[in-house]
Amino acid sequence: MAHPIDLHVGQRLRQRRCLLGMTQQRLAEAVGIKFQQIQKYESGANRVSASRLWALANALEVSVSYFFDDLSHTKPNGAYAHGAGGGTGEEQPASIEPEVLSEKETIDLVRAYYGLSEEPRRRLLDLAKTLAGAA
Template sequence: MHSYSQKVLQLTDNPNPVDIHVGGRLRLRRTLLGKTQTDLGNAVGLTFQQIQKYERGANRIGAGRLYDFSQLLDVPVSFFYDDMPGDMKEKQPDSVGTLFDQEQLASRESLKLIRAYYNIGDAKIRSGLYELARSLSVNSNPES
């Protein structure tokens, strides 16, 4: 039988899936805005290494710090939890890649496309572009 402290140690050995997801969303928003880890760290009084740990899910982001990030990155706190699979709390992922494809989201092409999309001032045009892209992706990949 394991002692309480051994169980706590086992639980803290691996990053929590929610922490990984929240960190990934932090990284996504930071990169979409063209900010570096150093930029974000300086804005909240942390090193870029600490930002790296947050983004990997190695360190949990406290509520106050998450609020600070939401203000700096101009998103609601809920943004960091958006698109989180419902069963995430029950399953431990093998890697960050099982949550969503980080490499695809962070590719230069994806970032350019997303930045260009958000630079379109007219919401109707953005919506039309989104519908066009969605239609094209469904037609090219019927399993979507």
């Protein structure tokens, strides 16, 4: 049975890869492995070594800590608790189900958002926050 942290790292790997529109094959080639290994990492079936995590982070243009975001601490029994996020000090939503972040609609929305220049992006974020507060 896969360890919860291995599952979390695999989930974050898949989210970032999909957000970049990168195939498992392309990511595997970037780090010098077979795409089947990426599948195993993403499912949590195989653990990612430190050196491989470093290579994956570079290929996905994130820091190694990205894979551990939303983990607040590990308990002695191996269980972990979700934290409030990346420690930015900003207010975080009450809860976002992990599945939402891997849905095509969410990925399309994030891609479109980052396709905007800074000013329209900030305005869109303000609008979304206002609408969420009105709901």
